Amino acid sequence: MREEIHQKSDLECVGCVKLHDDCEKTLDCCCKNCFKDGEINLLKSLEQNELEFLVEGKQQIIYKPGETIIKQSTSSTYVVCIRKGLAKVFVEGVKGKSLIVRLAGQHDFISGGDLFNGNVQQFTISAVTEVHCCLITSSKLTQLFIENNRFAVELLRNHARQNTNLLNKLVVLTQKYMPGRVADTLLYLKNSIFCTNPFSIPLTRQDLADMSNMTKESLVRILQQFKTSGLIKTRGNSIEIINENGLQEISRNG
Amino acid sequence: MREEIHQKSDLECVGCVKLHDDCEKTLDCCCKNCFKDGEINLLKSLEQNELEFLVEGKQQIIYKPGETIIKQSTSSTYVVCIRKGLAKVFVEGVKGKSLIVRLAGQHDFISGGDLFNGNVQQFTISAVTEVHCCLITSSKLTQLFIENNRFAVELLRNHARQNTNLLNKLVVLTQKYMPGRVADTLLYLKNSIFCTNPFSIPLTRQDLADMSNMTKESLVRILQQFKTSGLIKTRGNSIEIINENGLQEISRNG
DNA sequence: TATCCACATTGCTATAGATCAACCATAACA
DNA sequence: TGTTATGGTTGATCTATAGCAATGTGGATA
Numbered sequence: 001m002r003e004e005i006h007q008k009s010d011l012e013c014v015g016c017v018k019l020h021d022d023c024e025k026t027l028d029c030c031c032k033n034c035f036k037d038g039e040i041n042l043l044k045s046l047e048q049n050e051l052e053f054l055v056e057g058k059q060q061i062i063y064k065p066g067e068t069i070i071k072q073s074t075s076s077t078y079v080v081c082i083r084k085g086l087a088k089v090f091v092e093g094v095k096g097k098s099l100i101v102r103l104a105g106q107h108d109f110i111s112g113g114d115l116f117n118g119n120v121q122q123f124t125i126s127a128v129t130e131v132h133c134c135l136i137t138s139s140k141l142t143q144l145f146i147e148n149n150r151f152a153v154e155l156l157r158n159h160a161r162q163n164t165n166l167l168n169k170l171v172v173l174t175q176k177y178m179p180g181r182v183a184d185t186l187l188y189l190k191n192s193i194f195c196t197n198p199f200s201i202p203l204t205r206q207d208l209a210d211m212s213n214m215t216k217e218s219l220v221r222i223l224q225q226f227k228t229s230g231l232i233k234t235r236g237n238s239i240e241i242i243n244e245n246g247l248q249e250i251s252r253n254g
Numbered sequence: 255m256r257e258e259i260h261q262k263s264d265l266e267c268v269g270c271v272k273l274h275d276d277c278e279k280t281l282d283c284c285c286k287n288c289f290k291d292g293e294i295n296l297l298k299s300l301e302q303n304e305l306e307f308l309v310e311g312k313q314q315i316i317y318k319p320g321e322t323i324i325k326q327s328t329s330s331t332y333v334v335c336i337r338k339g340l341a342k343v344f345v346e347g348v349k350g351k352s353l354i355v356r357l358a359g360q361h362d363f364i365s366g367g368d369l370f371n372g373n374v375q376q377f378t379i380s381a382v383t384e385v386h387c388c389l390i391t392s393s394k395l396t397q398l399f400i401e402n403n404r405f406a407v408e409l410l411r412n413h414a415r416q417n418t419n420l421l422n423k424l425v426v427l428t429q430k431y432m433p434g435r436v437a438d439t440l441l442y443l444k445n446s447i448f449c450t451n452p453f454s455i456p457l458t459r460q461d462l463a464d465m466s467n468m469t470k471e472s473l474v475r476i477l478q479q480f481k482t483s484g485l486i487k488t489r490g491n492s493i494e495i496i497n498e499n500g501l502q503e504i505s506r507n508g
Numbered sequence: 509t510a511t512c513c514a515c516a517t518t519g520c521t522a523t524a525g526a527t528c529a530a531c532c533a534t535a536a537c538a
Numbered sequence: 539t540g541t542t543a544t545g546g547t548t549g550a551t552c553t554a555t556a557g558c559a560a561t562g563t564g565g566a567t568a
Contacts, residue, residue, distance in 0.1 A: 152403075
C-alpha cells in the first residue's frame with residue numbers, strides 16, 4: 001500500500017452542506033460545491049433540477065494508483081469529475097513517449113476532448129494516487145449545453161481556457177531550455193496543484209520529466225543544479241521552493 | 255510589388271448567389287457562402303436575420319503582405335473572416351522566436367483566443383499575401399452564441415477542434431525529429447491549405463521553419479534531403495510532392 | 509535481518525540540431 | 539547595365555540534450 005499523501009480532510013467536501021449523512025451521495029456536495037470555487041466553477045450556472053438531471057445515474061468509481069481512467073483514442077462518452085486524489089492527463093505520442101499536459105486534482109473537471117465532435121478522447125487520464133471520481137455521461141452535458149445558456153458560456157469558456165493553456169505549453173516546451181521548463185513545472189506544482197510550500201509529490205521523476213518534455217536523467221540534473229544554487233530543497237518526494245523569484249527569473253529567460 | 259500568387263478567380267465568391275452586382279457588399283456572399291462548405295461551416299446554423307445582425311457594421315479591410323491584422327496580447331474585440339488571401343497565425347514566444355500554429359486562407363474563421371474570457375489575443379495574425387477580410391465585433395458573436403443553440407454548438411465544436419489541433423501540434427513538435435516535422439508541414443500545405451499538387455507558396459523558408467519549429471538552415475537541409483531522395487521537387491517558390499506515401503512514412507516514424 | 513524491486517542518481521559518450529559565416533540567386537531599381 | 543537588397547543555400551563548428559550503463563537508496567516482502 002502506498003502511503004496516504006493527501007490530507008485526511010480531503011475526503012470531506014469542504015464547504016459542503018450535507019443533505020444526508022452519506023456525503024458520497026449528496027448531490028449538492030458531490031457536484032456543485034465540490035467544484036473549485038471562483039473561476040473554474042463550471043457547474044455554478046446550473047439550476048438545482050438541472051444539476052439533479054446531470055448527476056442522476058452518474059457513476060462514482062475509485063481507481064487505484066496507476067490505473068487508467070480513460071484511454072486515449074477510445075470514444076468514451078464520459079466526462080470526469082475528480083472528487084479526491086490526483087490524476088494525470090497525458091498524450092501518448094510517438095515512439096512510446098508521453099507528454100503530461102495537465103494534472104487534475106480535487107474538484108477538477110476533465111472533458112476528454114472532442115465534445116460534440118465524435119467524443120474521441122484526445123488523451124489518456126490515469127490515476128496517480130487513489131482517485132475517487134464521478135463519470136458523467138457526456139450526452140447529458142451536451143443536452144444541458146443546449147438548454148442552459150449560462151452553462152454553455154461556461155463550457156465554452158472552459159474550452160477557450162484550455163486552448164490558451166495548450167498554446168502556452170506549446171511555446172514553453174518548444175522554445176525554452178531545460179532549466180526554464182523545469183522551473184515552470186515546479187511553479188505549476190506549487191501554485192496550481194498543491195498550493196503549499198514544502199509540497200510532497202506522488203509523482204515519479206519520470207512524470208516530472210514528461211511534464212517538462214525531457215528525459216528523467218536530464219530532469220534530475222536540473223533539479224540538482226537548482227539545489228546547489230539554493231533555489232529549492234528536496235527531501236525524497238518532498239520539494240520546497242526557497243527562491244521563487246529566482247525560479248521565475250529562470251522561467252522568463254528560457 | 256509581389257507577384258500575384260492566387261488565381262484571379264479568388265476575388266469572386268465561388269458558389270455565391272449575388273444579390274447585388276457589388277459582390278463585396280452582398281451579405282449572402284460575404285458571410286454565409288464564403289465559408290468553407292461542409293464541416294467547418296461555422297455560420298451555416300444562423301438564420302438570415304441573425305446573419306444580417308452579425309454582418310451589419312462589419313468592417314471589410316485589405317491588408318498588404320506583411321501587415322499585422324491582429325496583434326498578440328492586445329485585447330482586440332474582433333473576430334476575423336478571411337475573404338481572400340493567406341494569413342499566418344503565430345505565437346510570439348520567448349527570445350524573439352515565432353511559432354506558426356496555423357495558416358488561414360479563403361473562408362477561414364479565426365477567433366483570436368479567449369472569447370468570453372476577456373478577449374485577450376493569444377496570437378498574432380498577419381497577412382502573408384494581400385488579405386481581404388471582415389472584422390466582426392466579437393460581442394455580436396457572443397450574443398448569437400447565447401441566442402442560437404445550433405450556433406453555440408458549432409462554436410464549441412470549433413474550439414474543440416482547435417484544441418485537438420493544438421494537442422496534436424504539441425506532440426509533433428516536441429516528439430518528432432526534424433524530417434518528420436518537415437514532412438508534416440509539407441503534407442499540411444498540400445492537403446489542408448493549397449489543395450493542388452505542385453503548389454506555389456508565398457511563404458519564406460523562415461516561415462516554413464517557424465511552422466516546423468526549427469531554424470531556416472535546418473529546414474533547407476531537410477528539404478534538400480527530400481529532393482535527393484526523390485520525395486519532392488522544388489522550383490523556386492513552387493513545391494511538388496512526388497511521393498506522398500514516403501512523406502507519410504517519414505511523418506509516422508518521427 | 510536479508511532480499512527485492514522500483515526508482516533515483518551520476519558519469520560518460522553520442523548526436524540532433526543550432527549557430528555562425530560565407531556565398532549564391534533573383535528581383536527591384538537607379 | 540550595374541547595384542543593392544532580400545532571401546536561399548552550403549559548410550564548418552559548437553552545444554544542449556538524449557542515450558546508455560553503472561551504482562545508489564529506501565520501502566516492501568519474506
